[in-house]
Amino acid sequence: MLLFGGAGVAVSLLSRCWSGRGPLSHRAWMAVSVRVHPSPKCLFDEPVQVRVSGLSPLQQVTMKASLTDEKGQAFRSFAFYRADGQGELDLSQSPSLGGHYTGTEPMGLFWSLTSGTPFTRLVKKDVASSPLYVNIEVFDGHGTLGRLPEQPLAASINERWFMKEGVRRIPVREGRVRGTLFVPPGDGPFPGVIDMYGSVGGVVEHRASLLANHGFLTLTLGYFGYDDLPMDFTNLDLEYFEEAVNVLRQHPKVKGPGVGAIGISKGADLVLSMITFLPHVIAAISIGGCNANTLGNLHYKNITLPGLGVSIDRVKILESKLIDISEVTNNPMDEANKDCIIPIEKAEGHFLFVVGEDDKNWNTPLYVQQAVEKLKENGRENYEVISYPEAGHLLEPAFFPFCYASFHRLVGLHVIWGGQLKPHSLAQVDLWPKIQTFLRKHLEKQSKL
Missing domain, CATH: 2.60.40.2240 (Acyl-CoA thioester hydrolase/BAAT N-terminal domain)
Incomplete structure (x- = not known):
């Protein structure tokens, strides 16, 4: 019954x-x-x-x-x-x-x-x-x-x-910019945030929609593999991301003059480049990211950051048709790779580096250590680091199911992301409000010009 x-x-x-x-x-x-x-x-x-x-x-x-x-x-x-x-x-x-x-x-x-x-x-x-x-x-x-x-x-x-009552989802097709805007209910103004993922491509909306529920006017930005955008990111120009920043800043409900950016994996090194070269990006969150521009070239005006190279012979083939690529990417501090390093010491904004210490996509603990050393060498204290033992690469919002391995679009095979079920999941629960606190701290205190 x-x-x-x-x-x-x-x-x-x-x-x-x-x-x-x-x-x-x-x-x-x-x-x-x-x-x-x-x-x-x-x-x-x-x-x-x-x-x-x-x-x-x-x-x-x-x-x-x-x-x-x-x-x-x-x-x-x-x-x-x-x-x-x-x-x-x-x-x-x-x-x-x-x-x-x-x-x-x-x-x-x-x-x-x-x-x-x-x-x-x-x-x-x-x-x-x-x-x-x-x-x-x-x-x-x-x-x-x-x-x-x-x-x-x-x-x-x-x-x-994923969206509370009153949040508006607005597809964006303005100039070259492609993505989706999530606008919280109310008159605002709201802190503006650009949200990006990595090699999955397209436009990933779940994190941006959840941020909007918490009062962030969020643009989840596509930069390859979506609509009429390039099919890969072998050559990207930072002017595209600057255009996206301006689209967000010009929204009448965005608190300015600066905005934040959050990215994971390839999206993480892009947000580091954005805060370094684009003056209106004043808060950047790098999740599982690198201190160098990775894979493809990144162009901005008369500057080009080459993509950090990889060595395929360092791929580890595991059981169950899985591969470990954590040691494939080259060390940014090697002399041959120094042109790839993002000069984050020039940034005026604030950084939040998030590290999964069991990251199997690449050596995130090393890259964040190198980034912090560069900032310290230049007398900068504009950064925070959150590090989680036994957490992997894919640190998502709270309560997302743990993903140990999945298909990697660029590699064309199933790769492990790292982490252990319970500590990784609890890291996500701990991290999610800290992301929001960091963004509010550096975006809400602004006054609109």
């Missing part, structure tokens, strides 16, 4: 709880329910409390979460729990005893979601019209995903949206 719990979409199953050791207590015929607090609908980066009631005292259960992405790929997680003496279970207070994670982790079921298809990365493309639905189920006993009872004791659905 299914009882639908109104707006909560909570489902209670009137079922006889059975532990395999004989009949349970008088609660055996009571309705078990799963509730998501404070609401079954929330933003993707918001934490929730998962609570189960109606269990028998000290009953062993398995909690399972699952979602299906826009490509039809299934992600699942599970963890073992024991109810308290009143037959209640609160994931914010009770520790997981095993499964995909252990310990008291209120959002563990969410950040430990793992694809059944190897090397799959969750990317939300339609951020405007549909959420990700996370189905949360509770099963009797401690099982495995392949050996859970056919019927759950109870289930609930958590809708995780």
Whole structure:
């Protein structure tokens, strides 16, 4: 029998709880329910409390979460729990005893979601019209995903949206600039931010939409592999990014005169070049980035930064058709590569360097160390460094499922990104508000010219 719990979409199953050791207590015929607090609908980066009631005292259960992405790929997680003496279970207070994670982790079921298809990365493309639905189920006993009872004791659905009410999504096709603008509700003015990803190409919108929910007017910028833009980034000109900065600055709701920029991977070295050469970029966040211009050439006026080279013979071939490219990129400090180094010591703005110490895309800890040394040598103190042990390359907003390996567009093969499930996921939870704090610190104190 299914009882639908109104707006909560909570489902209670009137079922006889059975532990395999004989009949349970008088609660055996009571309705078990799963509730998501404070609401079954929330933003993707918001934490929730998962609570189960109606269990028998000290009953062993398995909690399972699952979602299906826009490509039809299934992600699942599970963890073992024991109810308290009143037959209640609160994931914010009770520790997981095993499964995909252990310990008291209120959002563990969410950040430990793992694809059944190897090397799959969750990317939300339609951020405007549909959420990700996370189905949360509770099963009797401690099982495995392949050996859970056919019927759950109870289930609930958590809708995780990427745009809150009032945020506007506006495709941008102005001059050469291609991207998507996310405008927070209200009159503003709002701090303006340019958001970029790396070798995945195209326009990636999920981080920009989430930033807009927090009051940042964000332009997620395409720079290759999108619309009529070049198909690769072997030759980029910084004037294109300068044009994008001006498009953002000219928006009537943007607080100026300066804007921020956030980038990951190739996007990270681009934001370092932007803050170095473009005076209106005053805050730059480099996630898993390099202190040199990488791969292709970058041109600006009469300046050209060559792309930092690679040595293919340093590729490591691993099991399961994976490769490790962490040592492929050359050392920027070698004499032959010094022309590739971005002269960040000339920047007047502020830097936030984010390091995953187990980054397997490239040697981010070394590159950030070199960047900081260059700033110190020139008497600069305009930087912050956040470093996470056992975190990999793909540091996403809070609660994104961990991706250890996936297809690399440029390499043409599946590569490992590094990191370990729990420390990487907790790093994402820790980093996300710090990104927002950094941007507010350096953008909100401005006055509009």
